Structure formats: C-alpha cells, structure tokens
Amino acid sequence: MITDLRSDTVTRPSPGMLDAIMHAKTGDDVYKEDPTVNELEQRMSALFGMDDALFFPSGSMANQAAIKLHTNPGEQLICDKWAHVYHYEGGGVSFNSGVSCKLVDGDRGMITASQVEESINPPDFYHSPLTSLVCLENTTNKGGGACYELETIKEISKVCDKYGLGLHLDGARLMNAVIAKKQQPIEFGKYADTISVCFSKGLGAPLGTVLVGKKGIMENAIRVRKVLGGGMRQVGFMAAAGIYALDNNVERLEEDHRRAKEISEVLRSRPYINKVEPTETNIVIFYLAERVSEENFISDLQRKNILISNMGHGKLRIVTHLDYTEDMHAHFLEVLQNYE
Ligand SMILES: *Cc1c(COP(=O)(O)O)cnc(C)c1O
Numbered sequence: 001m002i003t004d005l006r007s008d009t010v011t012r013p014s015p016g017m018l019d020a021i022m023h024a025k026t027g028d029d030v031y032k033e034d035p036t037v038n039e040l041e042q043r044m045s046a047l048f049g050m051d052d053a054l055f056f057p058s059g060s061m062a063n064q065a066a067i068k069l070h071t072n073p074g075e076q077l078i079c080d081k082w083a084h085v086y087h088y089e090g091g092g093v094s095f096n097s098g099v100s101c102k103l104v105d106g107d108r109g110m111i112t113a114s115q116v117e118e119s120i121n122p123p124d125f126y127h128s129p130l131t132s133l134v135c136l137e138n139t140t141n142k143g144g145g146a147c148y149e150l151e152t153i154k155e156i157s158k159v160c161d162k163y164g165l166g167l168h169l170d171g172a173r174l175m176n177a178v179i180a181k182k183q184q185p186i187e188f189g190k191y192a193d194t195i196s197v198c199f200s201k202g203l204g205a206p207l208g209t210v211l212v213g214k215k216g217i218m219e220n221a222i223r224v225r226k227v228l229g230g231g232m233r234q235v236g237f238m239a240a241a242g243i244y245a246l247d248n249n250v251e252r253l254e255e256d257h258r259r260a261k262e263i264s265e266v267l268r269s270r271p272y273i274n275k276v277e278p279t280e281t282n283i284v285i286f287y288l289a290e291r292v293s294e295e296n297f298i299s300d301l302q303r304k305n306i307l308i309s310n311m312g313h314g315k316l317r318i319v320t321h322l323d324y325t326e327d328m329h330a331h332f333l334e335v336l337q338n339y340e
Contacts, residue, residue: 011204029055054210204323263320282319
C-alpha cells in the first residue's frame with residue numbers, strides 16, 4: 001500500500017462517487033445540452049452568488065480563460081511571485097493572452113492591497129504595459145495552503161475598482177479555505193469578478209474546474225473555452241462527480257486539515273527539520289536541516305512506501321487528502337518520529 005502525499009490530485013473516485021458517475025444523465029455539453037453539467041454550473045453560480053458558471057477540464061484552462069477574458073495582448077497582470085498562473089501553467093499567460101506578469105513579493109503566496117496599488121503602472125504612461133488584472137490564489141499552493149483574510153480580499157477589490165482592474169481568484173483549493181476559516185463562498189463572489197474552483201484537488205473528483213463570474217466578463221467565456229480546446233461533449237459523467245463532491249466531500253476537508261496540522265507538529269519537534277511553514281489547511285511545506293539532503297529524505301520515505309514532493313530550493317511538500325486514511329496517518333507520524 002502506497003501512502004501518496006505528493007498532492008491531493010492523486011485520489012481515486014470513491015464508490016459513492018463512481019455510482020454518481022455511472023448514473024449521470026448526460027447530453028452534448030458543447031450544445032449546452034448536458035443536464036448534469038448545467039446543474040453543476042447552476043449550483044456553483046448560486047453558491048458564489050455569481051451570474052454565470054462554466055465547466056472546464058482543468059484548473060489551468062479555467063485560469064487561462066479568465067486571464068484571456070480580463071485582458072488584451074500587451075497588458076499586464078499583478079500576482080504573487082509564487083502564483084500558479086505564473087509558475088505552473090506553462091507560460092500560458094504570455095502564450096494565450098500575450099500578457100506579462102508583475103510579480104509581487106508576498107507573504108506565503110498572499111499579497112496586500114498596498115502591494116497591488118504600488119504595482120499598478122500609471123495608465124497614462126504609455127511606455128509601460130497597461131495593468132488590467134489582479135490574480136489572487138486562495139489557498140496558496142507554493143505558499144503552503146495559506147488562506148487570505150476576507151478583509152484583505154475586500155481591500156484589494158477596492159483598489160481594483162478604483163483603478164478599473166479585473167480581479168480573478170484562483171480558487172483551486174478555495175473550499176479548503178472556506179472550511180478552515182469558516183467563511184461563506186458567497187463572500188468571495190462579492191469581491192472577485194471571476195473565481196476558478198477545482199473538483200480534482202481536495203474534493204476528490206477525477207477532473208473538472210468551474211469558473212464562476214460576473215455577466216459582462218463571462219459572456220465570451222464559452223468561446224474562449226472552445227478556442228482553448230475545452231469544449232467537451234458528454235462530460236456530465238464528470239460533472240456528476242463534482243456534484244457528488246459538493247454534497248459529500250466539502251465538510252470532510254476538516255479531517256485533511258487536522259492530519260496536516262498533526263504532521264506539521266511532529267515535523268516541528270524533530271531535529272532533522274530546519275523550518276515548517278504555518279499549516280492552515282491540507283498542505284505542509286517544510287525545510288530539512290542542513291545535514292540531511294532532500295534526495296535522501298525523500299528516498300528513505302519512498303522505501304517505506306511514502307511519497308512526498310520536492311518543490312525545489314529546499315522546499316518539501318506534503319498534501320493530505322481523502323485517500324489518506326487514519327491508519328496511513330498513524331504510520332506516517334511514527335515514521336517521522338523515528339527518523340534520524
Ligand atoms: C492545481 C492548481 C491549479 C489547476 O491545476 P490543473 O492541474 O490545471 O487542474 C490552479 N491553481 C492552483 C493554485 C493549483 O494548485
């Protein structure tokens with residue numbers, strides 16, 4: 001039995017989810033005739049109090065579509081230096097939208113309203129790219145699952161309104177934040193213009209991300225999705241997994257968070273660890289003491305059938321998820337306790 005903590009994307013559909021998939025009513029979603037996709041989109045727009053929602057095959061595509069909808073070629077977006085849209089989407093920002101990124105030196109992947117304001121190029125200074133979009137990430141991936149305070153997002157949205165910028169929220173793991181901070185999804189819908197939410201992460205579905213957004217911006221979303229190759233046909237089978245996840249896998253994220261915190265505490269107490277980032281949700285980021293190499297640590301764990309991620313520059317990552325059981329957890333804590 002492998003304990004795979006590299007990511008929360010490694011989960012397999014549970015028997016209940018498989019059952020929902022097998023019994024889904026489907027149709028051609030490119031014609032907007034898939035009742036299950038339509039239902040998932042309606043549920044998501046209602047949940048976030050947004051006008052519109054669109055189902056995408058991946059979080060990257062939903063983010064890339066949002067960036068395309070908010071910008072014109074030559075313009076610039078503002079994001080944290082560790083942002084997924086900048087680091088992990090294959091350069092799509094420039095490839096798909098012809099847009100550059102102004103990187104902000106945030107705290108664990110989170111940026112502030114004053115950092116945003118300082119990063120805006122003066123609109124009448126035609127030498128520099130026109131700033132048109134701010135992208136936030138919640139929870140942050142490279143930042144170790146950190147969660148924004150709603151107040152910060154509200155302040156950033158005020159700056160966006162003042163300067164006429166769009167606000168996109170990469171909410172790949174937004175439900176983790178909602179559970180950890182006891183927030184309401186609708187509050188995020190008040191401040192962001194578009195939000196992407198992944199079903200393929202902690203929610204445990206095989207694939208799928210829904211982009212929710214305001215009417216004006218979402219009007220062209222279906223065309224952009226088509227251009228990116230994301231129009232899918234009988235994809236209600238996957239939307240059924242998303243609906244199942246909304247009904248069954250949101251509250252339980254609490255368990256993933258508890259286990260991540262317990263891992264984090266054990267790591268913090270061990271002499272072979274240099275630093276553990278604060279653990280707020282299901283991601284634990286940590287650094288080894290100088291005498292231990294990342295390669296050796298990872299392969300020692302691997303020999304015990306435990307997999308974790310190396311994020312580079314000394315950063316190691318553990319992600320808990322719904323296929324990480326209490327038994328695996330007890331065993332992993334013991335391994336960490338006894339490691340020298
Ligand atoms: C996983 C993730 C995405 C989307 O990734 P896909 O693999 O394309 O689904 C987007 N943003 C963040 C922060 C993520 O962690």
